[in-house]
Amino acid sequence: MAKWEEIAAEKRKELAASISDKYKVPETKLPAASVLDVSGVPAMLLPKEVIDITEQTGTELVAAIAAGKYTSVEVTTAFIKRAVLAHQLLNIFTEFFPDLALARAQELDDYYKSSGGKTVGPLHGLPISLKDQFRVKGIDACMGYVSWIGRIAEENSTIVDLLLAAGAVFFVKTNIPTSLMAAETRNCVYGQTVNAYNRTLAPGGSSGGEGAIVSMKGAPIGIGTDIGGSIRIPSSFSGVYGIRPSHGRFPYLKVSNSLEYNEAVVSVDGPLAGSLDDLVLFSKALLSEAPWKHDPRCIALPYTDYELPSRPLVFAIEATDGIVTPHPPVLRAIKTVADALQKAGHEVFEFKSYKPEVGTELLIRAWTVDGGANIQGDLDASGEPGIPDIMPFVKGFKSLTMPELFTFNKDKLEYKTEFLEYMNAARSPSGKPIDAWIRPVGVPASVPAGQLKLRYLGYTGLLNLLDYTSVVVPVLKADPAIDLAAPAPGSGADREVEQKSWEDYVPEDFKNGPVGVQIIGGRLEEERMLAIAEVVDKALKA
C-alpha cells in the first residue's frame, strides 16, 4: 500500500467512525446492491416522524419551525437520519458533524423559546448540506485531494457565516471529484458517489454529493459550485432543481478551490434543492445578509421579487447546439418542455445560439491557462494518481504567457460582446424578443458511474463563459422503452464526440437517469430566471 493510500484509508476510517450507529439503518435491512433505484428506500426504512418532516420543502419547514410546530432539533435530527441512510446507499459524505449541528439547533430552539417565538432569520433552524469545498471552522476540507487531508478550517467560508446568521444549521459536507474539474463524483479519498435513481449511474458532478443528498431528501437544500456545469449537471442527473447565479451575486470568499485564483473564468456558488421555492428561500435569505459587505467581488444587489409580465412568454428552444446532438432522453425532455409551454399558451420556437463552439473552446482555454500546473501540484504532493476524468485538463495544455493571456481575454470579450448583440437582436417568429433560452444540461441523462461517458460539457460550460443565469428544472427520467437506441445523427459538428457519445447510449445502461433542462437568462438575472423557471415547472406539472 502506497503512503497516499494509507492516508486516504485512514481518512475514510475517520469518516466511518463519525457516523454513530444510532443514526444508521442496520446493514441487514438495506437493499441488496442489485437494487438500483433506491429513491423509495427512505420511506420504507425510516420512522414516520422522520419521513413526515423530510418530505417537506425547506420553505414549509422554516414556516413550521417559526410557528412552533417543530423544533430545529427535531428537524435536524430527521435530516441527519435520512442523510445517513442516503450515505449508506450512495456514498455521499466527506465530513459528518451531527453533534455540532444538534448543539447549534438547540441554541436556536433556546433562542426561540426564550425570546417568545422569535427566529434569528429566514432560515431559522433549517439544515443545509455543503459541498466539501465550503469551510466550517474545525472541520477538514480536503476536497478529495489526499495531500489536503488535515487542512482543518480555521474559519468559516463567508457564505457559511452569512447563512448561519440567517439561521441555517450545517451537519454534513459531501463528495466531489478530485480537483472539481469533472462532471463526476469520485476521488482517491472517498471513492465514487452514485445515483439514487439507478446506483450504476453517477449523480453528476462536481457538486455530485449535493445532487445525491438533495435527491434523497437528506437535506432540503445543498450548496454547490459551478465553473462549467458543476451545479447544473448534478441537478439534472439527480432530478433536482439548481441555479447557477452570475459571478458577484453570492459570496465565494474563503471557499477552498483548485485553480482558486484563476480569473480567466471564475467559479460561482449556488443552491440545489428539491423545489424552486427553496432556491428562492435560499437566495433571498443569503442576499438579506448583504454579502457585498464581506466579499469584495459581490455586487450590492438585494433580492428583488420579479413580477412576471401577464402576456405569454417567449421561449427560445435549443434542442441541440449543433456540435454534439443530445441522446434520445434529453431530446425527449426538451420536446416535453416545449410542448408543455406551448400548451400553457406561451410562444416557443427553435433557436440556435451564437457560435457555441467558440464559447466552449474559450472556456477550455480558460480552465487550462496554467497548463494544469495547479492541479498536478496538488496530486504530486501526495503521489496520488487523481482520477482519469480530469486528465484532459491537466495534461493537454501549456501554461499561457502573459501576452497569450491578453489575447485570450480579447477573444473572450469579443465573443461575449457578439453573443450579447445576437441575443438582443434575436426575435421569435411573431417578432418578439426572447424571455428565456432553454437548452439541455448535457448530451446524456445521468451517465454510468466512473466510465468517462460525459464527453462534452458545452451545454453547461457556455453559460459559465458568458456568466449568464441558468436554472435547472427536472423534466423526466430516461426510459429504455421510449428512448430507443439509434445511430448518431451525424448532424453535430464534432462528429467524433457525437459518434462516441451515441455509441455510449445503450438505453438499459441509462435507465431511470433523470434529465433536467436549463432555463437561461442574462447576467445577474437570478430573480427573473427563478420566476420563469416557476412558469416552466408549472407547465410541466399541469
Next chain:
Amino acid sequence: MAKWEEIAAEKRKELAASISDKYKVPETKLPAASVLDVSGVPAMLLPKEVIDITEQTGTELVAAIAAGKYTSVEVTTAFIKRAVLAHQLLNIFTEFFPDLALARAQELDDYYKSSGGKTVGPLHGLPISLKDQFRVKGIDACMGYVSWIGRIAEENSTIVDLLLAAGAVFFVKTNIPTSLMAAETRNCVYGQTVNAYNRTLAPGGSSGGEGAIVSMKGAPIGIGTDIGGSIRIPSSFSGVYGIRPSHGRFPYLKVSNSLEYNEAVVSVDGPLAGSLDDLVLFSKALLSEAPWKHDPRCIALPYTDYELPSRPLVFAIEATDGIVTPHPPVLRAIKTVADALQKAGHEVFEFKSYKPEVGTELLIRAWTVDGGANIQGDLDASGEPGIPDIMPFVKGFKSLTMPELFTFNKDKLEYKTEFLEYMNAARSPSGKPIDAWIRPVGVPASVPAGQLKLRYLGYTGLLNLLDYTSVVVPVLKADPAIDLAAPAPGSGADREVEQKSWEDYVPEDFKNGPVGVQIIGGRLEEERMLAIAEVVDKALKA
C-alpha cells in the same frame, strides 16, 4: 530626422491643417508666452455670444436648447471657437472635426424643428470632448503612439454610440501621454499639453487634454479614463470636477487602450466637467441608454437618484496616507474641506486608511504583469523613444508566469477583503460609520510640465485597486505667499520619495496650480458619492 519623427511631424501638420483660420484667434492677439495664467483669456478675446453660451453648464445648455433658446449649431459653434482658442494657448487637440460636429448639430436642430420641439435625448445638442482613446468612425485614434498613426476608427466606441443616441455632439479629441501610463500629457506625436492656470505646469494626466479643455470651458463635459488616477489627477490639476466610477458602470467597449486586455486591474471611463450637475447629467444620460445591453462587462444598474440622509454626515479625513506627505497646498486644501464641513455641521475626523502601501504596491504589480512588453512593442514598432515618465512601468519589471499571476490575484483579493472589513468596522469618535472618505488626489498641486515631478500615485491608485467610487471636487489654488516651502516632514514611510517630492516644492514653481480632493465611497456608489460631493462643494462655496 528619424522616420518616426517624420511621421509624427506629418501628423501634426494634418492636425494644424484641420483647424481653419475662421475658428482661430489671430496669433498677434494671443498673450505672450510669458503670460502664465490664461484662464481669463477667452473672456477677453472671444465675442460676447460665444462667452454667454460657454460660461453656462451643460445642464443649463441642454435645457436652453430644449427650450428653443439656442440651437445646437449655435452652442457647438461657440464651443468650437472657445476650444480652438484653448488649443492655441495650451496645445490640447489630437483630432479636430468641426464639420462632422456641425453637420450632426444641424441634424439635431432639424429634428427639433420638424418634430415640433422634441429632443432625441437628455444630451440633445450638447458638445462633449473625447480623450484620444475614444473612437469616432472615420477619425484617427493613434493615442500618441507614432506606430498607431493612421489607425482610422472603423466604428464608434460604444460610449460614443450611446451618447450620440442621447443627443451628444462630438467635435474634438484631446491629448494624452504615450501609452496613458503617466499622470502627464505629452508624447512624441503631439508634444506637451499645459495648464490653463499656469502654462509652466501640466494639466495632469493621462486625461490631461480633457482636464485642459474643460478647465478652459472649451467643452462643458469631457470623457477621460482612469487606471491609476487618470481622470482624477487632471480634474484636480485643472481645477474641474471628475468622477472615477467603478468598473462595470460605464461602457468601455471598443475604446483604444494600451495593456487593453490586462484584467489584473482595469481602466474605467468617466466624465470631467465644470460642475457636479454636469457629472450627474452625463451619468444619468449614459445609463439611460442601458450600456449593459452592449458591453458584457456592464452591470444592469440604471441611475437612481440618491436621497441624502437629513442627519449630519460623517467624513473620514485622511490628510496624508503616511507614505508620502502631501505638499503644503494639498494639506491646506484638505484642511479647508474639513473646516468647511465642520462649519456646515458635519462630523469630520482624522482617518488612516488600511495599509495603503500594500494596495499601492499591488497596483504597480497589476500594471506591470507583462513586464512592459505591450507598451515596449508599440514603441518599437515605430522606433520612437516614448516619454521617460512611463519607463518605470516598462523597464523595471519581469512578465509574470501564470502561477505568479494567481498569487497576485490571491494577494489582491485578500487585501481588498481586509480593506472592506476595515471600512465596515471604522467608526468616528462619536461612534458612527463613515459616509465618505476624503483624501488628497496626490502629493503636489499641479506640477511643472514635463519634469517628472509626480513621483507617487498612491493617493489615486489605491482606489483603482479597490475599485471604489471617487469624485474630485476642486478646492483651491497653490499660493506661494501662503503655502510656504518647508523641509520634508519625514513622517512618510517612503522617506526617499517624500524627501525628493518636498525638494521639488519650490512654491513659485507651483503657483496657481489647482488642488482638488477625492470624495470616496464604496464600489458602484456613483449616485451616493455625487450627492455627497454636492454637500462638500456647497460647504466650500458657503
